Amino acid sequence: MVEHVEEIVVALSSIPNTGKTTLFNRLTGSSQTTGNWPGVSVKKKVGHFPLGEYKISLVDLPGAYALSPVTEEEKVVRAYFLKTPPAIVLNIIDARNIYRCLGQTLQMSMSGLPMVVAVNMMDENSQLDIPCLSTHLGVPVVPISARSGRGIPELKQTLYRVIEDPERTHIPHISCPPILEAVSRALSEKIIPGGPLAKMNANFLAMRLLEEKTLPQSIRNTGMENCIKKWRSQVEKSTGEAIAITCAKCRFNAARGLVLEATHQKPPPPDENSQRIDHILLHRWVGLPLFLLIMLLLFQVIYGLGAPLQNFVGQGFDAAEAWLRVQPLVSRQSDLLQSFLFDGFWQGLGVVTAFFPIIALFFICMSLVEASGYMARAAFLMDNLMHRLGLDGKAFINLLLGFGCNVPAIMGTRILSSHHHRVITMLLVPFSLCTARLQVFVFLTTILFSAAVAPWILFAFYLGSFIAIIVIGLFLKIIRMAGKSEPFIMEIPPYRMPTFNNVWLRTWRQLKDFLCQAAPLIVAGVIVVWFLTYFPADVPAAGAESWAGQLGQFFSPLFHPLGIHWQEIVALLFGFIAKEIVVGALAVIYGGGDLSNQIIQHISPLQGLSFMVFTLFYTPCVATIAAIRIESGSWTVTLYSFFLGLAVAWVASLLLYQSGLILGFS
Amino acid sequence: MKKTDCKFSRQPGVECIIHSLGSDEMIAQRLAQMGILPGARLHIVRLAPLGTTIEVSVDGGQSFAMRNSELVALECEIVAIPLTAVDGPPHTTYRIHRLAGGRTFRHRMEARGIEPGCFIKILDQTGSPIRVQRLDQEEIVKLGRGEANKIIVKVTGG
Numbered sequence: 001m002v003e004h005v006e007e008i009v010v011a012l013s014s015i016p017n018t019g020k021t022t023l024f025n026r027l028t029g030s031s032q033t034t035g036n037w038p039g040v041s042v043k044k045k046v047g048h049f050p051l052g053e054y055k056i057s058l059v060d061l062p063g064a065y066a067l068s069p070v071t072e073e074e075k076v077v078r079a080y081f082l083k084t085p086p087a088i089v090l091n092i093i094d095a096r097n098i099y100r101c102l103g104q105t106l107q108m109s110m111s112g113l114p115m116v117v118a119v120n121m122m123d124e125n126s127q128l129d130i131p132c133l134s135t136h137l138g139v140p141v142v143p144i145s146a147r148s149g150r151g152i153p154e155l156k157q158t159l160y161r162v163i164e165d166p167e168r169t170h171i172p173h174i175s176c177p178p179i180l181e182a183v184s185r186a187l188s189e190k191i192i193p194g195g196p197l198a199k200m201n202a203n204f205l206a207m208r209l210l211e212e213k214t215l216p217q218s219i220r221n222t223g224m225e226n227c228i229k230k231w232r233s234q235v236e237k238s239t240g241e242a243i244a245i246t247c248a249k250c251r252f253n254a255a256r257g258l259v260l261e262a263t264h265q266k267p268p269p270p271d272e273n274s275q276r277i278d279h280i281l282l283h284r285w286v287g288l289p290l291f292l293l294i295m296l297l298l299f300q301v302i303y304g305l306g307a308p309l310q311n312f313v314g315q316g317f318d319a320a321e322a323w324l325r326v327q328p329l330v331s332r333q334s335d336l337l338q339s340f341l342f343d344g345f346w347q348g349l350g351v352v353t354a355f356f357p358i359i360a361l362f363f364i365c366m367s368l369v370e371a372s373g374y375m376a377r378a379a380f381l382m383d384n385l386m387h388r389l390g391l392d393g394k395a396f397i398n399l400l401l402g403f404g405c406n407v408p409a410i411m412g413t414r415i416l417s418s419h420h421h422r423v424i425t426m427l428l429v430p431f432s433l434c435t436a437r438l439q440v441f442v443f444l445t446t447i448l449f450s451a452a453v454a455p456w457i458l459f460a461f462y463l464g465s466f467i468a469i470i471v472i473g474l475f476l477k478i479i480r481m482a483g484k485s486e487p488f489i490m491e492i493p494p495y496r497m498p499t500f501n502n503v504w505l506r507t508w509r510q511l512k513d514f515l516c517q518a519a520p521l522i523v524a525g526v527i528v529v530w531f532l533t534y535f536p537a538d539v540p541a542a543g544a545e546s547w548a549g550q551l552g553q554f555f556s557p558l559f560h561p562l563g564i565h566w567q568e569i570v571a572l573l574f575g576f577i578a579k580e581i582v583v584g585a586l587a588v589i590y591g592g593g594d595l596s597n598q599i600i601q602h603i604s605p606l607q608g609l610s611f612m613v614f615t616l617f618y619t620p621c622v623a624t625i626a627a628i629r630i631e632s633g634s635w636t637v638t639l640y641s642f643f644l645g646l647a648v649a650w651v652a653s654l655l656l657y658q659s660g661l662i663l664g665f666s
Numbered sequence: 667m668k669k670t671d672c673k674f675s676r677q678p679g680v681e682c683i684i685h686s687l688g689s690d691e692m693i694a695q696r697l698a699q700m701g702i703l704p705g706a707r708l709h710i711v712r713l714a715p716l717g718t719t720i721e722v723s724v725d726g727g728q729s730f731a732m733r734n735s736e737l738v739a740l741e742c743e744i745v746a747i748p749l750t751a752v753d754g755p756p757h758t759t760y761r762i763h764r765l766a767g768g769r770t771f772r773h774r775m776e777a778r779g780i781e782p783g784c785f786i787k788i789l790d791q792t793g794s795p796i797r798v799q800r801l802d803q804e805e806i807v808k809l810g811r812g813e814a815n816k817i818i819v820k821v822t823g824g
Contacts, residue, residue, distance in 0.1 A: 065696075065699040065700055066699040068695070068699070070692060070695055070696050070699065097727055097728055099701060100700065100701045100728055103699065103700075103701050241687075241694070242691055242694070242695065244695050244698070244699075245687065245691075245694055245695055245698045248695070248698035248699050248701075248703070249698060249703055249704075252698075252701045252703055255701070276768070278712075279768075282712060282714075282721070283715075284712070284713070284715050285715070287714075287715050288715045288716075376731070379731065380714055380719055380721060380731040381714055381715060381716075382716075383714060383716075383718075383719040383731065383733070384714060384716035384717060384718045384719055385716060387718070387719075387733065393719075486692070486696075487690075487692050487693045487696050487736055488731070488732060488733050488736060489693070489696050489697065489700065489730055489731075489732045489736055490730060490731045490732070491700075491728060491729070491730055492721060492729040492730060492731055
């Protein structure tokens with residue numbers, strides 16, 4: 001007999017800050033896969049673990065307060081529940097403050113889906129009456145501590161029992177204003193749920209239809225639509241508020257009663273340690289300097305430690321290349337194939353691996369900041385400034401760390417709280433002057449300018465980068481590139497000690513994502529550049545007759561007003577692989593000799609400045625583009641970023657070069 | 667009782683009770699889904715260094731950050747304010763609601779007879795130190811502005 005392994009889908013749902021990720025990691029370990037939820041930049045995580053004879057696939061839903069959506073995350077959760085209902089819902093509530101969690105728990109419980117409730121952080125408030133909660137919610141309730149692992153075996157046993165016997169005995173009833181109850185009962189009799197919705201409670205579905213402004217496709221333009229609209233306006237007229245709000249009030253009234261029943265002693269006082277730490281870290285005068293100090297420290301740890309590691313990896317790669325080149329198997333191949341292997345494919349791999357140390361360090365630091373609870377504080381401190389760009393305070397950290405390297409900063413936009421913020425930040429990060437661009441600027445300024453002037457020019461470039469981010473941020477806000485922003489009401493969680501497991505798994509996941517999703521795009525991009533510079537085969541690579549050279553000459557009328565020659569256009573094309581390559585590419589294109597002399601001969605200081613401004617702003621390197629693609633999940637955003645960079649670079653260089661000419665510089 | 671808008675309340679230590687979630691539906695729905703409903707008590711904990719962003723705690727527990735624009739959308743009634751913010755005529759009597767400082771501060775104040783629940787009369791509010799007198803005691807207590815900021819008194823009104 002063939003053993004039959006059934007896969008059971010369990011959805012992990014909770015409001016933010018209840019230790020959902022910790023429980024997810026605890027249950028699934030490292031067997032996790034990530035992807036995007038369809039059509040949005042919200043990440044989807046699925047983990048697997050065995051349970052008896054079943055294989056559980058645990059879907060980590062984004063944190064959401066309710067099924068009537070306000071945020072992008074809540075839309076995702078709602079769509080997931082109504083389109084592909086899971087076999088079981090695993091809901092988490094926070095023992096320290098069950099009231100705020102119960103709103104969502106009650107709503108989920110009313111859906112009629114089989115459900116298990118885990119009360120997390122039980123070790124911090126052990127006097128909760130679990131049987132009482134279980135009776136009132138009508139589902140099994142298990143006390144656990146995701147951090148220490150206590151209660152996890154019991155949770156698994158309970159899940160197993162529910163899989164074996166999924167029938168719900170009763171569904172809690174929440175009393176609403178009589179008119180709403182009457183309407184939802186009447187509606188629930190009219191709807192015949194089919195397909196995936198068949199196992200859901202009809203009353204729950206009726207409530208969904210009444211609460212939501214946009215009705216599902218199947219109901220539109222039927223008699224039902226008018227009926228729902230009529231009933232909705234009747235109820236809203238009589239209560240004087242939106243149904244979603246009335247329902248939330250009813251849920252939380254029930255939650256309040258349940259809290260009173262299940263708490264026999266005084267609830268634990270708010271965390272005094274957090275208050276004491278906040279007194280310093282969020283202090284009116286000391287708070288901001290401390291924040292900047294912490295950011296400086298992060299920057300140093302990530303890039304100070306990351307750069308030598310990057311060099312080390314790069315040297316290893318070069319050594320491996322040198323070794324490979326002399327291997328008989330390789331050296332016997334044709335020139336074309338060798339060039340493809342080393343200048344295209346191998347270099348692409350080199351670019352990918354060079355990012356590994358930085359991405360790892362970046363996410364170790366970010367996980368620490370986020371899991372400790374400081375991220376919410378940073379958002380609070382910087383909110384006023386970032387709000388003017390239509391962003392919230394968390395985005396500041398991404399923009400700032402983008403000055404080290406754009407790639408992890410864009411991958412880090414995942415932590416931001418809304419789709420809107422993520423897209424805007426992704427579009428802004430590429431304008432920050434990363435260390436790769438800095439290398440180009442340091443090299444060129446020291447050649448083209450005297451030692452007294454060069455540092456000031458570098459400083460001006462940093463300033464220009466800041467100004468560009470602000471101006472483009474304002475521009476994106478005005479044209480509403482990413483839709484309307486959401487109201488800003490953010491929980492400030494108590495400080496917690498990050499766990500090693502969480503930090504490690506998070507970092508590992510990001511590296512895996514980068515390797516699986518971004519790496520192919522990066523290698524492909526590098527190969528495209530190789531292709532353009534190598535062909536046609538019988539001319540010197542990147543010379544005037546190569547396709548890249550022809551492309552450069554073709555576009556040179558467009559670049560003439562910027563004071564940029566075709567040779568430099570080819571160098572910029574190389575810069576697409578990685579911006580620091582620009583200098584090396586110039587050396588190849590000018591055809592050897594002393595590079596400094598060549599540059600002084602070919603480029604005037606003003607032309608050099610214009611070239612550097614273009615280098616600063618134009619389309620980011622291929623790794624950044626790949627990161628934008630995987631984080632946004634959208635080619636539109638990626639192309640937008642691509643052309644926004646080119647446009648900004650062209651305008652900025654034009655303004656600089658032409659005004660320079662008018663002022664009489666050369 | 668005097669109904670006051672939360673817009674006058676951007677001062678740490680102020681406590682108010684939400685009367686209505688206001689007319690902005692997005693904000694109202696968000697707050698309702700987070701369990702912040704009419705009847706909830708908001709404490710203004712602190713302002714962000716650059717202003718406009720405010721940390722509030724709800725019913726003495728969970729903290730939230732919100733912007734001034736979200737806060738003014740609410741209709742609330744102020745129930746307690748710091749001693750420095752009172753605007754009654756001299757010699758008005760107030761009831762102490764809460765001492766908003768740490769343990770050391772609470773002990774220091776209690777040693778001087780300033781404790782939650784007792785009534786105090788403000789003799790001189792404008793100068794520094796602020797002079798107050800406990801109703802059932804003769805002794806006049808002098809308070810620095812920093813101390814008075816952390817003494818939250820009930821708004822008795824009228």
